[in-house]
Amino acid sequence: MFQMICFFVCFFVLLLNSKFNRIPTDRILSKTMSQVVSEDLEDLGYIFAWKKLDAQSFLLRQRRQRIWGVADLMSSCSQQDFQNRMNKTIESMSTTELLEFEKVFDTNMPKQRISNHLQRKKLEQSLARARVKNATSTGDPNIFMDMSTGRSRDAEYAEDVATCVRPSHNIYSHRLGRSLCAKELWNCQGLFQTAFDNPAAFDDIMKNQAQAQDLAGQGLMRCFSNIYIYIYIL
Numbered sequence: 001m002f003q004m005i006c007f008f009v010c011f012f013v014l015l016l017n018s019k020f021n022r023i024p025t026d027r028i029l030s031k032t033m034s035q036v037v038s039e040d041l042e043d044l045g046y047i048f049a050w051k052k053l054d055a056q057s058f059l060l061r062q063r064r065q066r067i068w069g070v071a072d073l074m075s076s077c078s079q080q081d082f083q084n085r086m087n088k089t090i091e092s093m094s095t096t097e098l099l100e101f102e103k104v105f106d107t108n109m110p111k112q113r114i115s116n117h118l119q120r121k122k123l124e125q126s127l128a129r130a131r132v133k134n135a136t137s138t139g140d141p142n143i144f145m146d147m148s149t150g151r152s153r154d155a156e157y158a159e160d161v162a163t164c165v166r167p168s169h170n171i172y173s174h175r176l177g178r179s180l181c182a183k184e185l186w187n188c189q190g191l192f193q194t195a196f197d198n199p200a201a202f203d204d205i206m207k208n209q210a211q212a213q214d215l216a217g218q219g220l221m222r223c224f225s226n227i228y229i230y231i232y233i234l
Contacts (some may be wrong), residue, residue, distance in 0.1 A: 049069065052066070057095065058095070059190070062188040105187070113177075113179050121147055122145065122149065142175045147172050148169040162185070183212075
């Protein structure tokens with residue numbers, strides 16, 4: 001068993017160490033971000049491995065893809081063995097199951113018809129694409145659609161899980177017949193009111209739906225992206 005430092009690595013974050021501020025532009029353009037990060041960590045004495053993870057692989061009702069990297073200082077194992085161990089650990093933690101629909105979403109809230117003609121059209125197009133994809137299934141697909149997709153692009157949608165939670169982006173659920181409220185967006189992140197020591201503070205946050213959504217879609221990510229998480233891998 002050995003200790004590792006787990007880094008959250010995002011395409012827009014180049015601050016794993018201070019010299020990333022001085023990376024030449026031609027180096028960024030000529031190499032992938034994983035190569036840049038790997039080389040700089042190797043120069044510091046680390047062995048490094050990374051993988052793209054999706055929140056829905058860890059019970060959450062949200063499609064949120066992020067890059068996670070794991071680095072170990074002065075490791076005695078090979079790069080391939082290191083990568084295999086990380087993959088094995090992630091496999092042991094991931095699942096195809098999701099949190100119960102009714103636990104995440106309020107099925108008693110009234111439905112709200114989409115008033116925007118363009119968004120109604122995009123919803124129909126998304127449903128048609130999902131039906132083709134699931135030709136053998138019966139009934140309408142359980143899709144969630146990002147209502148902020150531009151006019152010239154196909155709508156972003158996901159099946160059985162919400163699309164990525166973002167500030168100011170409404171997410172419409174075909175099954176619920178309405179846009180998700182801020183509390184449901186928090187639930188999609190695994191942030192349930194019952195998990196807070198002060199549930200009343202949670203209620204206070206929800207009084208301002210726009211700010212609560214902004215916190216779920218951006219603020220929390222900023223907090224957690226700068227935290228080093230110490231884990232053990234067998």
